Amino acid sequence: MAVVGGIAVPHPPIILPEIGCGEERKIETTIRAYREAARAIADMRPDTIIILSPHSVLYAEYFHISPGQTAAGNLEQFHVRGSSVEAKYDANFVSELGKLAQQEGFPAGTDGERDPLLDHGTLIPLRFLQEEGLGNVPIVRIGLSGLSVEAHYRLGELIAQTAETLGKRVAVVASGDLSHRLKEDGPYGYAPQGPEFDHLVTEALGKADFMNLMELAPAFCEQAAECGVRAFLIMAGAFNGKSLGSRLLSYEGPFGVGYGVAVFSVRGNDAAREFGKLYREKQAREKMKRDAREDAYVKLARASLEHYVNTGTVLHRPDDLPDELLKTRAGVFVSLKKRGELRGCIGTIEAMRNCIADEIIWNSVSAGTEDPRFVSVSRIELEELVYSVDVLGKVQPVESAEELDVKRFGIIVSSVGRRGLLLPNLEGVDTPRQQIEIALQKAGIGRGEPYSIEKFEVIRHQ
Template identity: 50%
Template sequence: MTILASFAVPHPPIILPEIGRGEEKKIQKTIDAYDTVMKAAADLDPDTLVITSPHAELYLDYFHIAPGSHARGDFGQFRAPQTAIDVNYDTTLASLIADEAQKTGIPAGFEGERDPELDHATMIPLYFFRKYKPLDQVKVVRIGLSGFPADVHYKLGQCIQKAADQLGRRVVFIASGDLSHKLLPEGPYGAVPEGPVFDKACTGCLDKGDFLRLLTLDRSLCTRAAECGLRSFWIMAGVWDGMALQSRLLSYEGPFGVGYGVASFYPKGPDPSRKFLLRLLQYQQKQKKQRIAHEDPYVKLARLSVETFVKTGEPAPLPDNLLPEMRTTRAGAFVSLHLHGQLRGCIGTISPIRSCVAEEILQNGISAATRDPRFPPVQPAELPDLEYNVDVLGAAEPIADVSQLDPKKYGVIVKSVLDERKGLLLPDLDGVDTVDEQIRIARQKGNIGVKEPIRLYRFQVVRHK
């Protein structure tokens, strides 16, 4: 085993004195813990630092590994361009990680680079590391995250472990990631109840090395908390596949409304009970079966619509065993598809245009799967992992101003005063916690400028999921 240690660390730019200008002292515990773990990393004298970063290139269906032999970045976007980081990449290890990932069926490699400069979530741990060891004495592999579920991130970690062992590389793994971004009302992203709940759960997992729980944290909780680094931590769990660990949470703070945790992990020796992939896959399969078993008739109809059309190219006929209300009620309806917790398509009708709500669902299911311009058509291989929501809309009513909106209770329709453009956003969406966010997204969907005059309408929904 050539993985020497791993560290979970945050990446707040304000932590650097060149940027914080005194404000960094408010997270002194984080600074002290950061110094402790990066000094420990340097003392291990690694050949390579493998860093996973939420702010490197990110794709929903691909892990991007930074290409080339050298990279540089600075903190100019944070008004400190004089603070720069230069690194040399470990091209041999990076290539072997990509090869191992491909053998495992994980889409990963060097394609799709949009910005070769180092991102701040990579540079901040390197800033602390270079206090104790010059960066020209160590190489780096920089890897972005993806929209894949926990098991795929875990498998990538296994690939990193295997590649390092094959080359005999002495590797320190750095999982860069903040925790919840929604801890305090005065913070930059506001506050939600799920923020502190997520941070307590996540830091507890890190402190105990409880990776199975970390890999199976409730997805809605994580989304609503606006977590940042969880996928980095999932990869780290895979790096330690089959190893007993000495784990410790060194610090946790959140005075700026974002959670910052620092944790360390050192190997104690092989432990077959800590091979988590099979148990994770069993958990995911159990969750999937339970989800499908509890789908109500509206969601079952949406699933039938999508699966039939994707498999055959033909629309499904209306089943005979529908609820009577689904044949007699006329209402607008939206069908939303999610894949691994990420939106995969959403199309609907604001008001009824077909004979009954069942027909609305059948047709809008096809549209969500094949005609949402934001996504390519759903493929047959994706069907087993799709999750469905059906929102049946109540009548829209005009409102005088934003005081009559509530993002948890009401959806919003934004109409341009100048022409027929309009944008709609459903209520109670993960990550949409304020009226301002609602209206901003609805304007974007309707291609309505932020300063254009608008009329506002609200509506309620009955959500089936």
């Protein structure tokens, strides 16, 4: 046996009558579709149901699988008493999945349990499933993580492998709302990326086009304020290499949040739908192109951080570097991005070491391990990182914001021993005033305090 199908469903608390108090009638289409999806799961006659919830325990670099024999949850956080859901866990499945992950060195297991109560991302699907007679089917509850698209998909593959090993019929429930930015009066207001995101995701779900889900830009997902994509990706991984029947049953967003319901049934094998392999091959090709474009500055930054993360020691300066790296001194900033998002940035305003090469070596390590905004880079992240190196030019005093150009000049603001620096040509920084305000915030210089401004040009290597 193996994974036989699954559903993608939302988890709005208002869908339950004891919380909605009549408001749930505004999403009656979603409710009808939810019931149809639950009946589809019942028709699959699963031995185990996997529930993937964005609101279970979440770690940056680890997938938490809930341990134990049973679990329960209630609606008290929504000010409703006397309403609860109970479920039993498939401890055997959890154990086997954990062993498989451990054998592969994959970051998933039962460590780190913080709250055994069922979260609403699990509880709401369970309510619908139990109404269709599935109350005695054991579940496996799994949270999401801050890891890559590929890692979420791979976890789904491990779920499918576990199902085959145990000879169980397994159904997957991917619990997740879509955009929370569909309307001005919604929970997060309106953003144009919200409706666009919902259109792309519902279209992908309806067609079981999981490659399109995998290729959604993280920044775009964040702008749309979604919570379900990573759950959908784990489910997609569980269907890797399978021919699917797929139906988008409904889509609504009357409260400013997108609710989509989709059903998937496994029909057989299809090597053309091994999206994990296809995605990895595409990423490898893109990495080869990116590596080929890197100059000596960026290659040194990458080598430095990778050496430190893998060995715990600082890279010895290579002997084959260009003279410009060995015979010139300057301030250097090293920036790291992961999936288009900043992952670390540390630098020196003035030269602190013997040459630019040494500045790069040390600042690359600092960007990956000492930026206070982020946890240290782990080995599993190294292949995803994109580096840029900014070599700072001579600093010049500025008398007026009119002398600034956010695309050309970075700035340094100073006041009584505090300094804040902002590099040029940053996304989202469009005016000198914005540039100054952000630099003042970084320096901790308050409104009304006197400060001076300096500008500098950079040579950016990326």
